[in-house]
Amino acid sequence: MSAKYDIANPGAAELFESLRAFGYDLPTALADIVDNSIAAKARNVWIDLIWAGQESRITIRDDGEGMSEKELVQAMRPGSMSPLAHRSSSDLGRFGLGMKTASISHCRCLTVLSRSAPTSVAVRRWDLDYIASTETGEWRLLKGPDLVSEGDLGLLPKQASGTVLFWDRLDQLVGTVSADDETAQKHFRERADAVKQHLAMVFHRFLTGRNAISIHLNGRKIEPWDPFMEDIDAVDPLPAETLTADGAQIEIKAFILPHHSKISSERHALGAGPKGWNAHQGFYIYRNRRLLVAGDWLGLGMQKEEHFKLARIRIDLPNSADLSWQIDVKKSRARPPAKLRKDLQRIARVARGQASRIYRHRGKILQRQHGDKQSFLWTHLTRHGKTFYKINREHPLVRRVLEDSVDRDASRALLNLIEQTVPAPLIVINNAESPDGFGLPFEGASGELRKAMEAVYSALRQEGNEPASAARALMGMEPFNQYPELIAGFLDEITSAMAARDIEKRGFE
Structure with a gap:
């Protein structure tokens, strides 16, 4: 009797090329690798982006628990764990794809070294070009210490345990450019800066506190970026709430950040985040303290507007809520279940109302109501x-x-x-x-701003205003009040010119 089914194994080369199209950018890809390091109880993660033209390389090393030969082979399998399988409450993974898809989205050769004390170093490699060249469709996972140089192999024996990933043939990031291509090198460095900002934001809760970990990028420790600025007294946190959906408890807490007049210019610039104040308003979704979504109104019918930019709301999810919140493979998107939408809208309206009141009190609307x-x-x-x-x-x-x-x-x-x-x-x-x-009025056009300032000052003087009175009016007038340093310089020049004329007049007398 013939079998009632066919074996339809996917071709390795074809499926790998498809997996590369998941849409990872470099910062989200490296964040996915750091997740694995944290799950392995690493205290330190070292990331190096090494520029060498088409020979450029990215390495990610940690001092976590490491893996044995058997464990490494399992970890290298695409789909190494079912998303429906039970996981530890502290696990940052879900689909069993992260390390592979995040890596091959940027490189064609992924090599992993791992050591779990007291075992020897295990080495495995996915080489997409090698797999494509075999034309067998087989999932050939290369192995053996001869795959790497002595220098690479020597990284782990310095540690009791840990794992190192090597990303080679960075076709998505570098391509086939030469090492002296300045434009490509500049782009490479800009992506490194984007990685730094992203990791500082995504893992900020892991980078502080008693059990803090350290992430090093090109030899420098990454400092955390806390979107809620909790170390500043001027921040106004609202009472936390606990909501329940599909058996999972969700912790929600809103923070109203201070107006820029309440903090230093340095702290205000830092609080803006990688994308600016307006872009970073809204909900921040965390899964086991790891940031998934940074500033979004979650399709609740609310727009990002200037007078709501001080409102940031933290949502803490357990990993048991992954399915109901539609967490994606890249861990960069989440959508609330329908049963929570009304509560989230209510919390958002309260936070936006508080932020708007602060902004209106300190900003231009109140000036329009009570100003000259x-x-x-x-x-x-x-x-x-x-x-x-x-x-x-x-x-x-x-x-x-x-x-x-x-x-x-x-x-x-x-x-x-x-x-x-x-x-x-x-x-x-x-x-x-x-x-x-x-842009701000007259942004990048200081010469035109100066001409407008002179014209308004002249008009005020022609109306009979004394110099001091005209100066005070100028200081409180749009848009000059946004450029206090330029006004100060302009008024200093006027004062000096008047003093010179007085001296000259007294000399004639």
Whole structure:
């Protein structure tokens, strides 16, 4: 009787090429490798990105428990563990793919050395070019100490136990460029900086505290980046909540970060994170203290906006919640289960409301309500429930232009035309797509800023304001109040010029 099934083993070369397309970038790929080191109870992880053109290499070494020959072979198998299998509550893995897919997404040759005391060093290699050349479709995992140099093999005997990964033939990152290609070398270094920022963020809770680990990149220890700035007294944490979904308990805590006036400029710059203040608002999802999602409103119908940028909310998940939260292989995406959406929306609204109040209190809206009418070029009006923006006719420069204009009717018509054609829909769309993409007024144009400052100051003086009064008005006026150092220099020049004229006048007298 013939068999009722066929054996349909996947071709090794073909499947490996497909696994390379999971979408890892270099920082997320290396973070996946660090997960394995932490699971192996490593206290130190050393990552080196070594530039040598097409011979460039990345090494990842740890001092964890290491693996025996048998354990290493199992770890090198694609799908080495079922995502449905029971795991330790502290396990950072899930799919049994991380080390392999993360590595081969960037290299065509992955070599792993491992040693679990007191055994000898075990060596295994996946070489995609070798597998493709055999044309057998076999999953040939190369082995033996002769695969590596004496220098490479000598890394682990210095430790009681541990593991080293070598990524060679970095076709995705480097390709076939020469070592003296300055553009490629610059890109290589930029990716190293991105790795540093990403690891500092993803593992910040592992890099601090009594049992902290250390991650070293190119010989330098990575310092943690805490998105919640918990070491600063000015941070306002809201009460924590515990929610339950599908049998898993979820811990949620919101943090309202301080306005920049409450902290030093250095701390404010640090708090912005790799992508800027606006991009880093929202929920931060952690799985066993490891960051998965850094700043996202999780499809809850909320946009990233300037006045909510001080709100950051921490969600702590156990790894038993992986399926309900749709954790992906790269551990870079998560989506809340439907039954939690209303609670998360409620918590987000409270946090966003708190952040908005701080921002409005300290920012421009309150200035518009209580400031000098001359301070703002644009005024905000509401008629019949609709919003309009008008140019402030009381602004000193606008008033001067209208008074000095040869054709005042044409000047007023121009102002009306500008007001009626403010591209509000386009501004809203651009802000939603790229909330940190708007430049400051006169950004990169200090010469034009200076000319505008001089024109407004001159208009104030022509209206009869004394120099000191005109200077005070300038200090509180948009957009000059965003450039205090330039205003100070400008006013110093005015003061010096006035003093020189007084001296000259007294000399004539």
